[in-house]
Amino acid sequence: QRARRAAVANLPGPYCFPVLGAVQLMCKLNPKTFIKTSHEQVKKLGTLQRAWVLNRLLIVSCDVEFNEQLLASQEHLVKLPAYMVLGQWLGNGLLLSDGKAWHQRRKIITPTFHFAILEQFVEVFDQQSNICVQRLQQKADGSSIFDVYPFICLATLDIIAETAMGTKVNAQMADQMTPYVNAVNECTALFAWRFMSVYAQNELLFTLLHPLLKLRQSKLIRIMHEFTTKVIEQRRQTLEKKQQSEDSTVESEQVLGKKRRMALLDVLLQASVEGRPLRNDEIREEVDTFMFEGHDTTTSAISFCLWQISRNPEVQQKMLAEILQVLGTDRNRSINIRDLNELKYMECVMKESLRMHPPVPVLGRTLKNDFKYTHSTLGDGVIPAGSEVIMGLIGMHHQEKYFPEPEVFRPDRHDHEERTSSYAYVPFSAGPRNCIGQKFAQLEMKMLLAKIVREFELLPLGEPIEMVVNIVLRSDNGFQLGMRRRNLSI
Numbered sequence: 001q002r003a004r005r006a007a008v009a010n011l012p013g014p015y016c017f018p019v020l021g022a023v024q025l026m027c028k029l030n031p032k033t034f035i036k037t038s039h040e041q042v043k044k045l046g047t048l049q050r051a052w053v054l055n056r057l058l059i060v061s062c063d064v065e066f067n068e069q070l071l072a073s074q075e076h077l078v079k080l081p082a083y084m085v086l087g088q089w090l091g092n093g094l095l096l097s098d099g100k101a102w103h104q105r106r107k108i109i110t111p112t113f114h115f116a117i118l119e120q121f122v123e124v125f126d127q128q129s130n131i132c133v134q135r136l137q138q139k140a141d142g143s144s145i146f147d148v149y150p151f152i153c154l155a156t157l158d159i160i161a162e163t164a165m166g167t168k169v170n171a172q173m174a175d176q177m178t179p180y181v182n183a184v185n186e187c188t189a190l191f192a193w194r195f196m197s198v199y200a201q202n203e204l205l206f207t208l209l210h211p212l213l214k215l216r217q218s219k220l221i222r223i224m225h226e227f228t229t230k231v232i233e234q235r236r237q238t239l240e241k242k243q244q245s246e247d248s249t250v251e252s253e254q255v256l257g258k259k260r261r262m263a264l265l266d267v268l269l270q271a272s273v274e275g276r277p278l279r280n281d282e283i284r285e286e287v288d289t290f291m292f293e294g295h296d297t298t299t300s301a302i303s304f305c306l307w308q309i310s311r312n313p314e315v316q317q318k319m320l321a322e323i324l325q326v327l328g329t330d331r332n333r334s335i336n337i338r339d340l341n342e343l344k345y346m347e348c349v350m351k352e353s354l355r356m357h358p359p360v361p362v363l364g365r366t367l368k369n370d371f372k373y374t375h376s377t378l379g380d381g382v383i384p385a386g387s388e389v390i391m392g393l394i395g396m397h398h399q400e401k402y403f404p405e406p407e408v409f410r411p412d413r414h415d416h417e418e419r420t421s422s423y424a425y426v427p428f429s430a431g432p433r434n435c436i437g438q439k440f441a442q443l444e445m446k447m448l449l450a451k452i453v454r455e456f457e458l459l460p461l462g463e464p465i466e467m468v469v470n471i472v473l474r475s476d477n478g479f480q481l482g483m484r485r486r487n488l489s490i
């Protein structure tokens with residue numbers, strides 16, 4: 001303990017009581033105060049700090065130099081214990097695993113996001129975005145104030161289910177939530193609460209203090225696991241039938257329907273580790289990970305972006321001009337990946353929204369070995385093994401040094417990116433554990449934004465957003481705005 005204290009003596013930090021540590025700060029932190037309190041701490045003590053909580057050494061950093069070295073490292077890839085609240089659902093999937101298991105899976109999964117596969121997914125984005133636009137019509141009277149989040153949430157759920165599993169869950173069309181869709185939504189909300197609660201992160205304390213919630217959690221996880229297992233089994237059988245067929249083209253058309261799209265699951269079914277195919281439970285972990293990572297994150301990203309567009313009419317006008325120029329006014333023409341790649345101004349708008357409101361606002365690593373860093377002002381140092389490092393992406397994105405007037409929504413700043421360090425802007429993280437679904441997410445965002453902005457004028461109605469950290473960043477009072485249908489013939 002003494003050696004650990006000495007190692008970080010060069011770093012500033014809040015007052016730490018003997019034995020207990022920085023309890024006064026911990027008591028202040030909750031999902032709603034997290035952003036404000038962290039911001040105040042940075043102002044007071046700087047971008048790199050240490051804090052003790054009991055015998056845990058926490059390093060809290062929104063220091064670009066420091067985070068760059070840690071994120072780029074091939075050695076420090078183990079996640080924080082807090083992530084393990086998701087363990088029962090996601091198992092050893094890509095988000096939570098480390099070591100050899102993570103390396104093997106990452107190698108297998110990387111090709112699933114290949115351009116040719118993404119190109120097919122864009123068809124799903126297109127169809128599901130049409131449904132989303134249809135559902136939004138009911139609100140587009142020019143005066144109603146509503147929260148756009150639930151609409152986007154169901155659209156992204158439909159998209160991720162169809163692309164990850166090759167199965168439609170029809171979340172947008174159903175009058176009632178299916179048990180699976182309901183379980184995904186309820187479980188992510190439950191995990192969000194546990195993630196931010198110091199005691200409920202611990203499985204034992206959670207079980208002892210909230211036995212009914214624990215039972216509910218187990219039931220929801222069982223529903224989700226049963227659903228994904230069934231989909232995987234069916235898909236495996238279909239694939240085996242296809243492989244047995246002599247005339248694969250004719251046969252596959254009969255078995256799978258005329259137009260068969262590859263799902264992320266298919267790539268996993270055909271993959272092998274050390275000469276053996278992946279087992280169903282291993283595949284399930286990855287499919288569940290996509291369902292979690294690819295749903296809440298994109299919902300928040302799109303909702304924040306729509307809210308910002310509604311509050312910045314000149315940005316909206318510029319976006320609309322580009323959309324009409326690239327996509328035209330024909331609602332029946334499907335939008336493809338090449339169209340989306342041409343929406344350059346929209347890219348700047350998305351980037352600016354992801355800068356101000358990164359859906360994953362903080363990341364964490366547990367150091368298994370000492371981490372040596374160099375720093376231009378703090379000098380060289382070592383963070384001892386066993387420390388937990390919390391990297392504030394949102395804190396980096398709001399630094400005046402890299403983003404002048406950081407609280408102003410200004411998409412043009414991404415026109416010519418001239419930042420000294422590209423690590424100052426990392427909404428998808430960076431380095432070996434960066435987001436594997438980045439390209440997927442960007443295309444999905446573009447499709448939904450393009451269709452919504454082309455169809456509706458977004459109006460600045462309702463209350464401002466109030467950022468809250470629930471694993472992903474959300475708004476506590478929703479994403480309130482208004483909509484008015486555009487006259488596209490003009």
Ligand code: HEM
Binds near residue numbers: 094095440
């Ligand atoms: C705007 C949307 C998204 C954002 C902002 C985002 C952001 C991130 C970030 C910051 C990480 C690093 C997490 C960490 O180190 O703890 C991550 C990891 C990951 N993301 Fe995303 N993500 C998005 C969408 C997606 C989508 C659509 C998918 C899948 C279809 C996906 C799959 C994953 C996976 C599997 C990992 C773990 C990668 C690994 O550890 O090797 N993400 N994401």
